[in-house]
Amino acid sequence: AQKITQTQPGMFVQEKEAVTLDCTYDTSDQSYGLFWYKQPSSGEMIFLIYQGSYDEQNATEGRYSLNFQKARKSANLVISASQLGDSAMYFCAMREIGGSEKLVFGKGMKLTVNP
Amino acid sequence: NAGVTQTPKFRILKIGQSMTLQCTQDMNHNYMYWYRQDPGMGLKLIYYSVGAGITDKGEVPNGYNVSRSTTEDFPLRLELAAPSQTSVYFCASTGFVTGRSPLHFGNGTRLTVT
Numbered sequence: 001a002q003k004i005t006q007t008q009p010g011m012f013v014q015e016k017e018a019v020t021l022d023c024t025y026d027t028s029d030q031s032y033g034l035f036w037y038k039q040p041s042s043g044e045m046i047f048l049i050y051q052g053s054y055d056e057q058n059a060t061e062g063r064y065s066l067n068f069q070k071a072r073k074s075a076n077l078v079i080s081a082s083q084l085g086d087s088a089m090y091f092c093a094m095r096e097i098g099g100s101e102k103l104v105f106g107k108g109m110k111l112t113v114n115p
Numbered sequence: 116n117a118g119v120t121q122t123p124k125f126r127i128l129k130i131g132q133s134m135t136l137q138c139t140q141d142m143n144h145n146y147m148y149w150y151r152q153d154p155g156m157g158l159k160l161i162y163y164s165v166g167a168g169i170t171d172k173g174e175v176p177n178g179y180n181v182s183r184s185t186t187e188d189f190p191l192r193l194e195l196a197a198p199s200q201t202s203v204y205f206c207a208s209t210g211f212v213t214g215r216s217p218l219h220f221g222n223g224t225r226l227t228v229t
Contacts, residue, residue, distance in 0.1 A: 035218075043203070045220040050215055091157055091158065102160060103163075104160060104174070105150070105158040107156060
């Protein structure tokens with residue numbers, strides 16, 4: 001069964017610094033996708049970035065990049081130049097492609113950006 | 116564009132009551148999902164559907180039922196509400212067969228069972 005693990009309960013970072021949010025996953029499928037979502041205090045879920053298991057390059061979307069290490073089954077989110085608006089909950093998720101098509105989330109972690 | 120619409124936004128139920136959380140999407144998406152989010156926790160998958168007439172259980176299906184008679188609608192039914200079902204419920208949808216398409220989320224339904 002697929003599983004997502006986010007072990008950092010919370011992190012603090014200074015504005016303009018880079019921060020890495022950890023995510024490890026477990027699956028027996030070869031084809032899968034990894035997602036990161038942001039949930040600000042207002043509650044909506046905001047899609048940030050996607051990495052496919054067969055993608056050769058690490059995904060990047062503006063200030064977000066994904067450090068994908070397939071052999072270690074990790075998909076860490078890197079936020080460069082943190083902004084106050086980055087303070088939120090962050091969730092890692094995985095979808096098995098062509099199999100169950102479930103999309104399963106980790107427990108999330110809270111990022112606080114200090115001025 | 117409406118996207119994914121959930122109703123109601125808030126609801127208070129008494130123990131033992133039943134209700135249906137509505138979810139509709141106007142993007143012609145095949146895949147739809149129901150999640151619950153308990154305070155300070157992640158999202159747990161309740162049920163999902165890969166197309167009209169097809170549904171399957173997620174991680175926490177007990178106490179819930181779903182149906183998918185049309186592509187647009189994916190209602191979630193609570194038959195005998197219990198305090199443990201107090202949570203925020205999110206409906207989401209996605210359209211592509213490949214994994215790249217992200218989920219589009221509704222704004223959530225905050226349910227309290229007392």
